[in-house]
Amino acid sequence: MLRLSIGPLKGKALEVNAKNASHILALTQNLASQCGFSVKMDSMGNAMIFASLQNCFVQNSTATASGYSVTTVVFTIPEQRVVKIDQVQRTGYGITNSPTRLVLRSPLNAPETFFQNVAGVPMAVLKTSTILENTLLSTQIDSSVACPTPGSVSFTPNMITWSVPRRIDPLVSSCNFQLKEVFLGVEGMRLSPGEVMARGYSLSLNKMHIILQIPVGAVGGYFKSNVKNGQYLTTYSIEPMLEILWTEDDPPKDTKYKVLFPITTPPIISPLQLVDRIVPEEGVFKVELGTFLQDVELMNITFLDGVLSVAECNDRGFNIEELRFPNGSKSIALTVPFTDRAVLNKMDARNVIYTLHMVFGLAVLPEYSSFTYTAVTEVSVKGIVPAYITGTCDHENFHVTVKSGNQVQNLKIVVGQRLLTPEIAEQYRIVTEGAHIFITVPFYAPDTVFEVIESSSIRSKLHMSLRDPVTMNIQHFSLSCSFLSGLTECFANGTIAAVAAKIESVPSMIPSQLTLKDPACGPAYSDDRIARFLFTGRSCGTTRKFISSVMLYENEISLPSKPVAGNGFQMEEPQYMLKVFCYYMVNATRSAAFLTNPRNNDPHVLTTRSQLRVIMRLAEDISYNLFQEMEEFPLVMNLREPLYFEVEVEVPMNSDPRVVLKLEYCWATLKEDRKSQPRWNLIINGCENTEDPFQVVFHPVSADARVQYPSHFKRFEVQMFSFMDEDNPSYLVYVHCDVVICDATFPSDGLCSEQCANKNTKGQRHAFSEGDSSEHVTSGPILMFK
Structure with a gap:
């Protein structure tokens, strides 16, 4: 017998070669019983395969050397039935012979199997006469086999008892029977008497039976979880083996009987x-x-x-x-x-x-x-439990939960600057469940303030406080989130709609005073928070220019400038400026807007998507020939191990040499969210972070079989680093980059005019020309070990 252990199958089928590699068969239960295989699983799905050394797929050259071949099998059930060899094999039996051995295999559920009560133990019995012939002679071999059935096993909560007849009558042909030896084993392996005792097994004989007792949970078996009708159950399984040797004196002969009998206890409820x-x-x-x-x-x-x-x-x-x-x-x-x-x-x-x-x-x-x-x-x-506030955001609302502690009757809630009275509460969705108060506030509600307005989003902030008039305790809470919002809409007929909103850093701004470039063009609608403008590409000071196959319309919304005292006609820089862009292409309309920072006039980069696509790859080494595939992430790296990044702008047909890719910012985070904290800066304004002791190394890009235009690529090297957290030996790290796509035919300042923008700007961020655009890319996750 050959035994092979393999890992979990996970739904895969076992297969065997049918005597040559070109013919593969699935190892089904019927094929296993016919050909001398058995397959068992443990509690975790690991498979154990037993194969007879006389299995169907063993090359046996001695069978034909004997000169005899099997022609007919006679079954006794108990009447006789004669079956030719080809029909025997078609019905699921396995049969082969050698000069010294005849092997016949049968599934227990074969129709020729009958059941017989032997010493009070039910057994499955098969009796056959096999006829073998050569050119001159024929011979007949009578054989019988008897196997225990589940009726031979009994259970108590703590013990398994298996009874096998001491004299198995279907296998005994004379009255002079003498039992000589009995051996015990598990899963086909014989055990020594010391091992039997150590495992707590018990093997005994009486006048009628050989009795094996195995404690439930003993070594050699395993427990398995089960579920029935939603209830958790457990079973215990073991496969004991008995080897019995007896002799008969008429005529003298020895018979060796071996049986492997898998046993599983009934399911037990495990509360x-x-x-x-x-x-x-x-x-x-x-x-x-x-x-x-x-x-x-x-x-x-x-x-x-x-x-x-x-x-x-x-x-x-x-x-x-x-x-x-x-x-x-x-x-x-x-x-x-x-x-x-x-x-x-x-x-x-x-x-x-x-x-x-x-x-x-x-x-x-x-x-x-x-x-x-x-x-x-x-x-x-x-004791007294103080109230507190928590909150989250979805795509258009703040969701705030107030837990009022055990002073709920005294608690006052302030939203923005207003006390949450019943009249104000009607403006929001409020649900009270016990000590919990759930409040939903839209991001544009009058009690919120706008912090930053960008091309496709608004960062809005909600401030709340809890006040206890008895204890005079005040708890403050603020939540800022970015919400997707289209501020500019470009219509196919040339009409442009734009919205400007009051932001927190310019509290004195009156939206109705905002104008377009032409001061005569004020808002079509305004209130104390927003101003809406409606104009065309040929009015209100709108300018236009051609960039490749795109027509760009530009205007700006601002407060009217005032002269600076003592400086003649010099005008002060506007406190508020929102640039409005519309891109008109073939069968498509694009829009974008950005707002300058009112405190330091530091503009946001123009964001567009057009037909260009930026991707970031991670190379396997400094040659930049082979790159990591998506399915290989997360990559496992060690501290200080170098990473080789390549950023590429994909141009349709890869045929536009005017496109120039520039790296603006690159940084690393512990989460996929590019705005998450902590954050480690790698590249700032196109330059390595001078505060980093392991600075980024830029690598040149040359034209080759893969790179047609080097200006479409940027390459840099980073050493793996550690966010300082002594409690965690490993981290998932994501690397992000903001890149600027420049048009080489248009002069501009900032990144588009030089390789490293902060060499001359001392860290300040430059404005970019209308021909530039900013994109965001992310690579990771990378699993870093200290």
């Missing part, structure tokens, strides 16, 4: 328990759910505010970990802060009762059978 380990002074729920076998995995947890995966729970500030025990079981430990929005609380004058509802979503591997466990836990905490 789960949730254990509270809460320490109220720590302000968190601590619970443990268990115990499970190792093949159970936590998939998600449902709280009152939604379903969270394990990763999402940890990201939210919860803590989930597996606790493993010496007996092979495990439990799941969960920590949730009292302050999380999933926690309910109710209060009286002296106590706060925190309640946490949970539904654990679990699965049994490898088949992913799912089941759930529902639990509720609560804790009472003495």
Whole structure:
């Protein structure tokens, strides 16, 4: 017998070569029984294959050397039935012979198998007479086989008992029977008496039976999780082996009988328990759910505010970990802060009762059978609990949650600069659930302020405060988010619509006083926060120019300039300026706008998308010949190991030498969000970060078989670095770049005029000409180890 262990199949089928590599068959259950194979799985889906050395696919040159070949098989069921060899093989039997051996295999459910009660034990029996012939002679070999059935096994909660007849009558041909030896094994491997004793097995004989007893959970078997009707169950499986040797004196002969018999206990209900380990002074729920076998995995947890995966729970500030025990079981430990929005609380004058509802979503591997466990836990905490605010944003709203502590009757909420009275509350969506107040505020609401206006988004800020008239405590809360918003719309007939909004840094601005380049062109509509303009490409001072195949219309919205005192006719720089652009192309209209920073006149770069596409790659080495594929991320790198980046602007047909790619800013973050913190600057205004002890190294780009126009490429080298966090040995790092696409035929300042913009500007950011555009690219994640 040959035994082979392999890893999890994960739904893949086993295959065997049918005597030559060109013929491959799936190893089905029928083929396995016919050809001498058996396949077993452990609790984690790992496969173990047993193959007889006389299996169907073994090259056997001695069978024909004997001169005999099998022609006919006679089955006794108990009446006789004569079957030719080709029909025997077609019906699922396996049969072969050699000069010294005849091998016949049959599935237990074959129609020629019958059942016989032997010493009170039900057994499956097959009796055959096989006729072999050569050119001169024929011979007949009678054979019988008897296999135990599930009826030979009994179970108690702690013990498995397997009974095999001491004298197996279907295999005995004389009255002079003598049992000589009995050996015990597991999974085809014979055990010594010491091993049998050490495992707690018991092998005994009486007048009628050989009796094997195995404790449930003993070494040699394994437990497996199961799910039935949504309930968690466990079974224990083991495959004992018996080798029996007896002799018969009429005529004298020895018979060796071996049987491998897989046994699985009936499913046992395994109740789960949730254990509270809460320490109220720590302000968190601590619970443990268990115990499970190792093949159970936590998939998600449902709280009152939604379903969270394990990763999402940890990201939210919860803590989930597996606790493993010496007996092979495990439990799941969960920590949730009292302050999380999933926690309910109710209060009286002296106590706060925190309640946490949970539904654990679990699965049994490898088949992913799912089941759930529902639990509720609560804790009472003495003392005054202060109120607090948390908040998030979606694509157009601020969502604020106010937890009022146990002083809800005195709490006052201020939104912006206004007390949240019932009249003002009608302007927003407000839901109260116990001590929680959920407030939804649109980003353009009158109680919000605009911080920055860009081409496709507005960064809006909401300020709130909680005031307790009794304790005089005030808690402040501010939340800033960027919201997608089209401020400029370009119509095919040449009409342009633009919106300007009052921003926080210019509090004295009156929107109705804004004008276009032509001071006579004021807003079509205005209020105390916004001004809307409607004009055409031929009015209000709008200018136009041609850039390649694109016509660019430009205007600007600003406050009228005033003379500077004592400087003759010199005008002061406008406090507010919003540039408006419209790009008219074939069958397409593009628009963009940017607002200067009112405090230092530091303009935002124009953002467009056009037909150019910028991509960033990570090369395998400094040759820049081979690049990492998407499926290879996250890459695993060590600290100080170099990374080789290449940024390319893809030009249609790759045929425009006027396009020049410039790197403006490059930086690294721990999250894919390019605006996340912490942030490490790599390239600033096209130059290496001088404050970095391991500065970026720029590499030249030369034309070759892949690079037709070097101006379309930029290459730089970065050494892997560490965000200083001693608690984490590894990090996922993302690298981002803002790039500027220049037109070489138009002179301009800033990045488009020089390789490194801050060499002469001392770190200040330059304005860019209308022929430039800014794009954003990201590479990663890169898994960095210290």
